Protein backbone atom coordinates (compact mmCIF):
# COMPACT_ATOMS: atom_id res chain seq x y z
CA UNK A 1 0.00 0.00 0.00
CA UNK A 2 1.42 3.42 -0.93
CA UNK A 3 1.16 6.42 1.36
CA UNK A 4 -0.81 9.48 0.17
CA UNK A 5 1.49 11.76 2.17
CA UNK A 6 3.99 13.84 0.22
CA UNK A 7 6.54 16.15 1.73
CA UNK A 8 5.44 19.78 1.37
CA UNK A 9 7.12 21.65 -1.47
CA UNK A 10 9.40 24.56 -0.54
CA UNK A 11 7.69 27.92 -0.01
CA UNK A 12 9.25 31.19 -1.19
CA UNK A 13 8.19 34.57 0.20
CA UNK A 14 9.11 37.98 -1.17
CA UNK A 15 9.53 40.68 1.47
CA UNK A 16 10.24 44.39 0.96
CA UNK A 17 12.53 46.93 2.62
CA UNK A 18 11.17 50.00 4.39
CA UNK A 19 11.86 53.69 4.63
CA UNK A 20 10.63 55.91 7.49
CA UNK A 21 8.95 59.01 6.07
CA UNK A 22 8.73 60.42 9.57
CA UNK A 23 10.76 59.13 12.52
CA UNK A 24 10.17 61.08 15.72
CA UNK A 25 12.09 59.85 18.76
CA UNK A 26 11.12 60.50 22.39
CA UNK A 27 13.24 60.29 25.56
CA UNK A 28 14.53 56.79 26.47
CA UNK A 29 12.09 54.68 28.54
CA UNK A 30 13.04 52.78 31.69
CA UNK A 31 13.54 49.63 29.60
CA UNK A 32 16.04 51.47 27.36
CA UNK A 33 13.76 51.65 24.32
CA UNK A 34 12.84 55.02 22.84
CA UNK A 35 9.16 55.80 22.27
CA UNK A 36 8.63 56.44 18.57
CA UNK A 37 6.10 58.04 16.33
CA UNK A 38 6.87 56.91 12.83
CA UNK A 39 5.38 56.54 9.38
CA UNK A 40 6.70 53.53 7.51
CA UNK A 41 6.53 52.94 3.79
CA UNK A 42 7.38 49.56 2.23
CA UNK A 43 9.51 49.98 -0.91
CA UNK A 44 10.26 47.62 -3.77
CA UNK A 45 13.70 46.30 -2.84
CA UNK A 46 13.08 42.66 -1.95
CA UNK A 47 14.70 39.76 -0.14
CA UNK A 48 13.44 36.25 -0.91
CA UNK A 49 13.05 33.73 1.86
CA UNK A 50 12.60 30.04 1.03
CA UNK A 51 11.79 27.39 3.62
CA UNK A 52 11.87 23.63 3.02
CA UNK A 53 11.53 20.62 5.33
CA UNK A 54 14.93 19.38 6.56
CA UNK A 55 16.53 17.11 9.16
CA UNK A 56 18.05 20.00 11.10
CA UNK A 57 17.42 23.75 11.43
CA UNK A 58 19.76 25.74 9.17
CA UNK A 59 20.11 28.97 7.21
CA UNK A 60 22.05 29.86 4.07
CA UNK A 61 22.41 33.33 2.54
CA UNK A 62 23.14 34.26 -1.09
CA UNK A 63 22.90 37.49 -3.11
CA UNK A 64 24.77 40.80 -3.21
CA UNK A 65 25.03 41.32 0.58
CA UNK A 66 25.29 37.68 1.68
CA UNK A 67 28.75 38.06 3.24
CA UNK A 68 27.46 40.57 5.79
CA UNK A 69 24.70 38.35 7.19
CA UNK A 70 25.30 35.77 9.94
CA UNK A 71 24.47 32.23 8.76
CA UNK A 72 24.03 30.86 12.28
CA UNK A 73 21.51 30.77 15.15
CA UNK A 74 21.56 34.59 15.43
CA UNK A 75 20.09 35.00 11.94
CA UNK A 76 16.72 36.66 12.35
CA UNK A 77 14.98 34.55 9.70
CA UNK A 78 16.11 31.31 11.37
CA UNK A 79 15.10 32.68 14.78
CA UNK A 80 11.66 33.55 13.36
CA UNK A 81 11.16 30.05 11.90
CA UNK A 82 12.18 28.39 15.17
CA UNK A 83 9.97 30.72 17.21
CA UNK A 84 6.90 30.00 15.09
CA UNK A 85 7.73 26.28 14.96
CA UNK A 86 8.02 26.10 18.74
CA UNK A 87 5.08 28.35 19.51
CA UNK A 88 2.56 27.11 17.07
CA UNK A 89 3.09 23.49 16.22
CA UNK A 90 6.20 21.88 17.65
CA UNK A 91 7.20 21.71 13.99
CA UNK A 92 9.84 19.59 12.28
CA UNK A 93 12.98 21.55 11.29
CA UNK A 94 13.26 23.64 8.14
CA UNK A 95 16.18 24.83 6.06
CA UNK A 96 15.88 28.58 5.47
CA UNK A 97 17.47 30.15 2.36
CA UNK A 98 17.73 33.93 2.00
CA UNK A 99 18.39 35.77 -1.24
CA UNK A 100 19.60 39.12 0.09
CA UNK A 101 19.06 42.33 -1.89
CA UNK A 102 18.20 44.67 1.02
CA UNK A 103 21.32 46.47 2.26
CA UNK A 104 22.59 45.12 5.60
CA UNK A 105 22.75 47.51 8.58
CA UNK A 106 21.53 50.18 6.15
CA UNK A 107 18.49 51.48 8.04
CA UNK A 108 16.08 49.65 5.71
CA UNK A 109 15.13 46.89 8.16
CA UNK A 110 16.67 44.04 6.16
CA UNK A 111 16.97 41.67 9.10
CA UNK A 112 13.42 42.44 10.24
CA UNK A 113 12.22 41.84 6.66
CA UNK A 114 13.82 38.39 6.64
CA UNK A 115 12.17 37.57 9.97
CA UNK A 116 8.78 38.66 8.61
CA UNK A 117 9.39 36.64 5.43
CA UNK A 118 10.29 33.52 7.41
CA UNK A 119 7.12 33.77 9.54
CA UNK A 120 4.89 34.07 6.45
CA UNK A 121 6.78 31.27 4.65
CA UNK A 122 6.59 28.84 7.60
CA UNK A 123 2.90 29.63 8.12
CA UNK A 124 2.32 28.53 4.51
CA UNK A 125 4.67 25.51 4.65
CA UNK A 126 3.07 24.17 7.82
CA UNK A 127 -0.47 25.06 6.69
CA UNK A 128 -1.10 26.99 9.91
CA UNK A 129 -3.49 29.47 8.32
CA UNK A 130 -2.65 32.15 10.92
CA UNK A 131 -4.24 35.57 10.50
CA UNK A 132 -2.01 38.53 9.79
CA UNK A 133 -2.73 39.85 13.29
CA UNK A 134 -1.61 36.55 14.86
CA UNK A 135 1.63 36.57 12.86
CA UNK A 136 2.21 40.20 13.84
CA UNK A 137 1.87 39.29 17.53
CA UNK A 138 4.65 36.74 17.17
CA UNK A 139 6.63 39.18 15.01
CA UNK A 140 6.90 41.72 17.85
CA UNK A 141 9.06 39.25 19.79
CA UNK A 142 11.64 39.40 16.99
CA UNK A 143 11.88 43.18 16.58
CA UNK A 144 9.92 46.41 16.49
CA UNK A 145 9.91 46.70 12.67
CA UNK A 146 8.94 43.07 11.98
CA UNK A 147 5.13 43.53 12.22
CA UNK A 148 5.27 46.32 9.62
CA UNK A 149 7.14 44.14 7.14
CA UNK A 150 4.24 41.67 7.32
CA UNK A 151 1.69 44.46 6.79
CA UNK A 152 3.53 46.56 4.17
CA UNK A 153 2.00 49.57 2.42
CA UNK A 154 2.18 52.82 4.38
CA UNK A 155 1.44 52.73 8.12
CA UNK A 156 1.93 54.66 11.32
CA UNK A 157 3.95 53.04 14.10
CA UNK A 158 3.92 53.98 17.79
CA UNK A 159 5.28 52.39 20.98
CA UNK A 160 8.68 51.07 19.83
CA UNK A 161 7.31 51.21 16.26
CA UNK A 162 5.44 47.91 16.63
CA UNK A 163 1.93 49.31 17.26
CA UNK A 164 0.61 49.83 13.75
CA UNK A 165 -2.27 51.94 12.49
CA UNK A 166 -3.32 52.38 8.87
CA UNK A 167 -2.64 55.64 7.04
CA UNK A 168 -4.68 57.00 4.17
CA UNK A 169 -2.11 57.41 1.39
CA UNK A 170 -2.66 57.97 -2.31
CA UNK A 171 -0.41 57.38 -5.27
CA UNK A 172 3.00 55.85 -5.82
CA UNK A 173 6.20 57.54 -4.72
CA UNK A 174 9.55 57.10 -6.50
CA UNK A 175 12.72 56.73 -4.47
CA UNK A 176 16.46 56.62 -5.12
CA UNK A 177 18.58 55.07 -2.37
CA UNK A 178 22.23 56.00 -1.94
CA UNK A 179 23.87 53.03 -0.19
CA UNK A 180 27.06 52.96 1.86
CA UNK A 181 29.70 50.29 1.91
CA UNK A 182 29.78 50.23 5.71
CA UNK A 183 26.71 49.94 7.94
CA UNK A 184 25.67 51.84 11.06
CA UNK A 185 24.64 50.07 14.24
CA UNK A 186 21.09 51.06 15.21
CA UNK A 187 21.83 51.10 19.01
CA UNK A 188 24.93 53.27 18.37
CA UNK A 189 22.83 55.82 16.45
CA UNK A 190 20.21 56.00 19.24
CA UNK A 191 23.00 56.43 21.81
CA UNK A 192 24.50 59.25 19.74
CA UNK A 193 21.06 60.88 19.49
CA UNK A 194 20.78 60.81 23.32
CA UNK A 195 24.32 62.15 23.68
CA UNK A 196 23.66 65.06 21.31
CA UNK A 197 20.43 65.91 23.13
CA UNK A 198 22.22 65.96 26.49
CA UNK A 199 19.96 67.24 29.26
CA UNK A 200 17.61 69.15 26.96
CA UNK A 201 13.95 68.23 27.57
CA UNK A 202 12.55 65.92 24.86
CA UNK A 203 8.82 65.87 24.12
CA UNK A 204 6.85 62.66 23.65
CA UNK A 205 6.59 62.12 19.89
CA UNK A 206 3.26 62.44 18.08
CA UNK A 207 2.33 62.12 14.41
CA UNK A 208 2.37 65.38 12.45
CA UNK A 209 -0.84 66.44 10.67
CA UNK A 210 1.28 67.85 7.78
CA UNK A 211 2.60 64.36 7.04
CA UNK A 212 -0.91 62.88 7.01
CA UNK A 213 -2.09 65.67 4.65
CA UNK A 214 0.87 65.10 2.29
CA UNK A 215 0.17 61.34 2.13
CA UNK A 216 -3.53 61.94 1.49
CA UNK A 217 -2.66 64.31 -1.36
CA UNK A 218 -0.39 61.77 -3.08
CA UNK A 219 1.79 64.74 -4.11
CA UNK A 220 5.53 63.98 -4.05
CA UNK A 221 6.39 67.69 -3.65
CA UNK A 222 4.18 67.91 -0.56
CA UNK A 223 5.68 64.73 0.89
CA UNK A 224 9.24 65.89 0.18
CA UNK A 225 8.62 69.03 2.23
CA UNK A 226 7.64 67.11 5.38
CA UNK A 227 10.14 64.21 5.47
CA UNK A 228 11.63 64.20 8.98
CA UNK A 229 14.02 61.96 10.89
CA UNK A 230 15.15 62.73 14.46
CA UNK A 231 18.04 60.26 14.02
CA UNK A 232 19.51 62.11 11.05
CA UNK A 233 21.75 64.42 13.07
CA UNK A 234 23.12 61.47 15.04
CA UNK A 235 23.78 59.49 11.84
CA UNK A 236 25.61 62.53 10.37
CA UNK A 237 27.60 62.91 13.59
CA UNK A 238 28.81 59.30 13.33
CA UNK A 239 29.25 59.48 9.55
CA UNK A 240 30.07 63.06 8.50
CA UNK A 241 30.37 61.99 4.83
CA UNK A 242 26.58 61.43 4.68
CA UNK A 243 25.85 65.17 4.75
CA UNK A 244 27.73 65.49 1.44
CA UNK A 245 25.70 62.68 -0.13
CA UNK A 246 22.43 64.31 0.93
CA UNK A 247 23.52 67.73 -0.39
CA UNK A 248 24.66 66.16 -3.68
CA UNK A 249 21.33 64.42 -4.29
CA UNK A 250 19.34 67.55 -3.50
CA UNK A 251 21.64 69.58 -5.77
CA UNK A 252 21.06 67.04 -8.55
CA UNK A 253 17.31 67.63 -8.44
CA UNK A 254 15.79 65.32 -5.80
CA UNK A 255 12.57 66.78 -4.36
CA UNK A 256 13.64 65.78 -0.86
CA UNK A 257 16.08 63.54 0.94
CA UNK A 258 16.35 61.88 4.34
CA UNK A 259 18.46 59.36 6.23
CA UNK A 260 16.57 56.06 6.09
CA UNK A 261 15.86 54.87 9.64
CA UNK A 262 19.14 54.83 11.57
CA UNK A 263 21.14 55.12 8.31
CA UNK A 264 23.51 55.19 6.62
CA UNK A 265 21.33 54.77 3.50
CA UNK A 266 20.04 58.11 2.19
CA UNK A 267 16.57 58.03 0.60
CA UNK A 268 15.82 60.60 -2.10
CA UNK A 269 12.26 61.29 -3.23
CA UNK A 270 11.91 62.14 -6.92
CA UNK A 271 9.08 63.26 -9.21
CA UNK A 272 8.71 60.11 -11.31
CA UNK A 273 10.52 57.05 -12.66
CA UNK A 274 12.47 59.04 -15.28
CA UNK A 275 13.70 61.53 -12.67
CA UNK A 276 14.78 58.52 -10.60
CA UNK A 277 16.84 57.10 -13.47
CA UNK A 278 18.50 60.52 -14.03
CA UNK A 279 19.31 60.95 -10.35
CA UNK A 280 20.65 57.40 -10.02
CA UNK A 281 22.99 57.93 -12.99
CA UNK A 282 24.21 61.31 -11.70
CA UNK A 283 24.72 60.08 -8.13
CA UNK A 284 26.70 57.10 -9.39
CA UNK A 285 28.84 59.41 -11.55
CA UNK A 286 29.49 61.69 -8.55
CA UNK A 287 31.55 58.92 -6.95
CA UNK A 288 30.15 59.88 -3.52
CA UNK A 289 28.24 56.64 -2.93
CA UNK A 290 29.36 53.15 -3.88
CA UNK A 291 25.92 51.83 -4.85
CA UNK A 292 22.58 53.33 -5.85
CA UNK A 293 19.16 51.61 -6.04
CA UNK A 294 15.77 52.78 -7.33
CA UNK A 295 12.42 51.60 -5.98
CA UNK A 296 8.86 52.78 -5.64
CA UNK A 297 6.44 52.53 -2.75
CA UNK A 298 4.16 51.68 -1.18
CA UNK A 299 4.31 47.96 -1.96
CA UNK A 300 2.76 44.90 -0.28
CA UNK A 301 4.33 43.31 2.81
CA UNK A 302 5.68 39.73 2.92
CA UNK A 303 3.82 37.53 0.44
CA UNK A 304 4.12 33.97 -0.82
CA UNK A 305 5.51 33.51 -4.35
CA UNK A 306 5.25 29.71 -4.62
CA UNK A 307 2.69 27.93 -2.46
CA UNK A 308 3.13 24.66 -0.63
CA UNK A 309 2.05 21.63 -2.71
CA UNK A 310 -0.05 20.42 0.21
CA UNK A 311 -1.94 23.69 0.57
Ligand code: ATP
Pocket residue numbers: 068069070074075076077098103104105106107108109110111112114115145183184186261262263
Ligand atom coordinates in the same frame (compact mmCIF):
# COMPACT_ATOMS: atom_id res chain seq x y z
P1 ATP B 1 16.84 48.64 11.14
O1 ATP B 1 16.50 49.52 9.98
O2 ATP B 1 15.73 47.68 11.53
O3 ATP B 1 17.42 49.36 12.31
P2 ATP B 1 19.11 47.81 9.61
O4 ATP B 1 18.49 47.75 8.26
O5 ATP B 1 19.94 49.00 9.92
O6 ATP B 1 17.98 47.63 10.69
P3 ATP B 1 19.77 45.06 9.38
O7 ATP B 1 20.06 44.91 7.92
O8 ATP B 1 18.48 44.53 9.88
O9 ATP B 1 19.99 46.56 9.85
O10 ATP B 1 21.00 44.35 10.13
C1 ATP B 1 21.34 44.59 11.48
C2 ATP B 1 22.22 43.43 11.96
O11 ATP B 1 21.39 42.28 12.12
C3 ATP B 1 23.29 43.02 10.96
O12 ATP B 1 24.49 43.64 11.24
C4 ATP B 1 23.38 41.51 11.09
O13 ATP B 1 24.49 41.14 11.85
C5 ATP B 1 22.14 41.09 11.89
N1 ATP B 1 21.26 40.13 11.17
C6 ATP B 1 20.74 39.01 11.67
N2 ATP B 1 19.97 38.37 10.76
C7 ATP B 1 20.00 39.11 9.66
C8 ATP B 1 19.40 38.95 8.40
N3 ATP B 1 18.61 37.92 8.08
N4 ATP B 1 19.62 39.94 7.50
C9 ATP B 1 20.39 41.01 7.83
N5 ATP B 1 21.02 41.17 9.00
C10 ATP B 1 20.82 40.24 9.93
